[in-house]
Amino acid sequence: MLLGPSGCGKSTMLRMIAGLTDITSGSLEFDGRQVNALEPRDRRIAFVFQSYALYPHMTVRANIAFPLLMNRFRWYHHLPVANSLMRRRFLRDPAVNAKVEEVAAMMELTDHLDRRPRTLSGGQRQRVAVARALVREPALYLLDEPLSNLDAKLRTQMRAEIAALYHRVRKTFVYVTHDQVEAMTMGTRIIVLNDGTIQQYGTPKEIYDRPANTFVARFIGSPPMNLIPCTPTGDTLTTPGGPLPLRAPTPDPVLLGVRAEKVTLSTSPGGLRARIVVVEHLGAETVIGFNLGDSRDLHYARMPGDVTFTPDTTCRADLDLNGASWFAPETGARLDPLL
Amino acid sequence: MVTRSRRFGVLRALVVLVLVAVVGFPLYWMVTTATRRNQEIFAGDAPLVPDPARLGELFSGLGPMLDWLANSAFVAFGTTLLSLLMAVLAAYALSRYRFRGRGVFGFALFATQMLPEALIVVPLYAIFLVLGLLNDLGGLVLANTAFAMPVAVWILKSAIDRIPVEIEESARVDGCPRYAVLPQVVLPLVMPSVAAAAVISFFDGWNEFLFANTFMVDKEKWPASKGLASYVGEFVTPLGTVMSAALVFTLPAIVFFLLVQRRIVSGLTSGSVKG
Numbered sequence A: 001m002l003l004g005p006s007g008c009g010k011s012t013m014l015r016m017i018a019g020l021t022d023i024t025s026g027s028l029e030f031d032g033r034q035v036n037a038l039e040p041r042d043r044r045i046a047f048v049f050q051s052y053a054l055y056p057h058m059t060v061r062a063n064i065a066f067p068l069l070m071n072r073f074r075w076y077h078h079l080p081v082a083n084s085l086m087r088r089r090f091l092r093d094p095a096v097n098a099k100v101e102e103v104a105a106m107m108e109l110t111d112h113l114d115r116r117p118r119t120l121s122g123g124q125r126q127r128v129a130v131a132r133a134l135v136r137e138p139a140l141y142l143l144d145e146p147l148s149n150l151d152a153k154l155r156t157q158m159r160a161e162i163a164a165l166y167h168r169v170r171k172t173f174v175y176v177t178h179d180q181v182e183a184m185t186m187g188t189r190i191i192v193l194n195d196g197t198i199q200q201y202g203t204p205k206e207i208y209d210r211p212a213n214t215f216v217a218r219f220i221g222s223p224p225m226n227l228i229p230c231t232p233t234g235d236t237l238t239t240p241g242g243p244l245p246l247r248a249p250t251p252d253p254v255l256l257g258v259r260a261e262k263v264t265l266s267t268s269p270g271g272l273r274a275r276i277v278v279v280e281h282l283g284a285e286t287v288i289g290f291n292l293g294d295s296r297d298l299h300y301a302r303m304p305g306d307v308t309f310t311p312d313t314t315c316r317a318d319l320d321l322n323g324a325s326w327f328a329p330e331t332g333a334r335l336d337p338l339l
Numbered sequence B: 001m002v003t004r005s006r007r008f009g010v011l012r013a014l015v016v017l018v019l020v021a022v023v024g025f026p027l028y029w030m031v032t033t034a035t036r037r038n039q040e041i042f043a044g045d046a047p048l049v050p051d052p053a054r055l056g057e058l059f060s061g062l063g064p065m066l067d068w069l070a071n072s073a074f075v076a077f078g079t080t081l082l083s084l085l086m087a088v089l090a091a092y093a094l095s096r097y098r099f100r101g102r103g104v105f106g107f108a109l110f111a112t113q114m115l116p117e118a119l120i121v122v123p124l125y126a127i128f129l130v131l132g133l134l135n136d137l138g139g140l141v142l143a144n145t146a147f148a149m150p151v152a153v154w155i156l157k158s159a160i161d162r163i164p165v166e167i168e169e170s171a172r173v174d175g176c177p178r179y180a181v182l183p184q185v186v187l188p189l190v191m192p193s194v195a196a197a198a199v200i201s202f203f204d205g206w207n208e209f210l211f212a213n214t215f216m217v218d219k220e221k222w223p224a225s226k227g228l229a230s231y232v233g234e235f236v237t238p239l240g241t242v243m244s245a246a247l248v249f250t251l252p253a254i255v256f257f258l259l260v261q262r263r264i265v266s267g268l269t270s271g272s273v274k275g
Helices: A010-018 A060-072 A082-091 A094-106 A122-135 A152-169 A180-186 A204-209 A214-219 B002-034 B038-043 B052-057 B065-096 B102-114 B117-131 B137-161 B165-173 B178-189 B191-207 B210-215 B224-230 B239-261
Strands: A045-048 A140-144 A172-177 A190-194 A197-202 A226-233 A236-239 A242-244 A254-258 A263-266 A272-281 A285-292 A299-304 A314-319 A325-327
Touching: A010 A045, A010 A140, A010 A172, A045 A122, A045 B165, A060 A082, A060 A094, A060 A122, A082 A094, A082 B178, A094 A122, A122 A152, A152 A172, A152 A180, A172 A180, A180 A204, A190 A204, A190 A214, A197 A204, A197 A214, A214 A226, A214 A254, A214 A325, A226 A299, A242 A272, A263 A299, A285 A314, B002 B239, B038 B239, B065 B102, B065 B137, B065 B178, B065 B191, B065 B224, B065 B239, B102 B137, B117 B137, B117 B210, B137 B191, B137 B210, B165 B178, B178 B191, B191 B224, B191 B239, B210 B224, B224 B239
Parallel strands: A045 A140, A140 A172
Antiparallel strands: A190 A197, A226 A236, A226 A254, A236 A242, A254 A325, A263 A314, A272 A285, A272 A314, A285 A299
16 A cells, blocks of 8 residues: 555656656566566556546447457557457457456446446446456556545445455555555555655554654544653653653653544543543544643544533543654654653 | 527527528529529529529539549548648647657647748749649648648647546556557547548648649649639630539538548547546
């Protein structure tokens, strides 16, 4: 998974892997073989575009078969008029037809094979794009935000279909997304990018539990990780909401990172002084935004069920510091806790 | 509501009828004049409806008109093919590639349309004289192409601009060689614009008169536009014959337009990308 905000370079990275954007420096290797100079068609890849990029003048059948047909085309078959005739001829080939119908059945497109892309729904078009990628059995699948044009319901359905597909074909998928839910639920490894630089590489759990820096900590997770500015004093930490009996990994000021689900708000004594700012009832859980002490920084608590806090009231915030993260305020880099 | 929309429909039909009458009247006059005898034309008492019995006489007395029509067809088809071939390549390059001089090239194409043919004809005559292209139908094709191609380039460039580049990239990933992306993917999608450019180029070549009149000397090499003008004499102009020739001259162009206009449809790219 290539995950990052818009403009961070994730699509550019994918296009470089595909050979659609030139690599100005560095080396790109597939199985130890440098492929920088190879044309996209020679890289044994398939690319699913965000915008589907179907061939509108061809039927669904011809769209899916296109990579197979290109394998059989000689240079003179590409000439105007000849290419259309040869496409029709090769499309009648039983081997091509069998392969197309097999993939179409897998993607539930059998009934739409003789239709044009413009007559299909968004989800069906996306399935055609995936089917076209599947048909050539590439070594590497590249998917550039393939679900971002679908509505929420269809996106959930297609997410499950792509995940199932991944388990069925057992090939490497490189999947670009800015949606952390997609990355966390579908990815086995995630690269978090920002400003063209890799921020962290790891499993979804590693990235969620041990973010490499404050960017990753804030980018992954909804609501983002709370970063509480603290000043260590011996074995205690001074926070905007009061002291915490905890030893920091450094005597200098630090940022304490705590996930929202590790914060419990209550009116009982103990914990840090907090003021409720916003309450979002999500049904199964409630997300509460609060300030610590007199600080204006907004922190979040995620609590199960429907809690009865109201904005502009005071309460106490209890932090579960098991697995908390520490960051240097100046660089944002992760600091290893003292164990 | 229904009455209002019906009234609007009637009004629209009336306006269309008037426009058709205005545009069609010269054609009607051409056909009726072609079927009249000279004395009827000048007497002014000829019937307003052409006599079908005389339609058979239309093409008699046209002399070498058929040969001239064949020359015109050569020039028009030659201009169309050459213009389209070069225009497709130029339009693709202008649309898809960033290169030094791209803006200048685009402006130069426009500039050719700013200059009237009459201004070019003398220097072009000198060039054709050196190249041995005078009195040569091939030379006429070249001269007409120089004027028809820029228009075709701009028509096709704007059509190619509208095609999402992802479709081409997708074709490249799917195994289509770079040189084949244009004929495989782009060209079928811009066929309506190719057809429009073909019509414009064809009529440029078919109707062109100035270069034909200046460069073509041998009577048997004249295109029909020049041949048609030759019916107009210094002392006598047989209007019936001129109109017959004009009718014959118009028919192939109309047939060509009817054949090609079916391709001028829009919306071919719909469904290719999210939109």
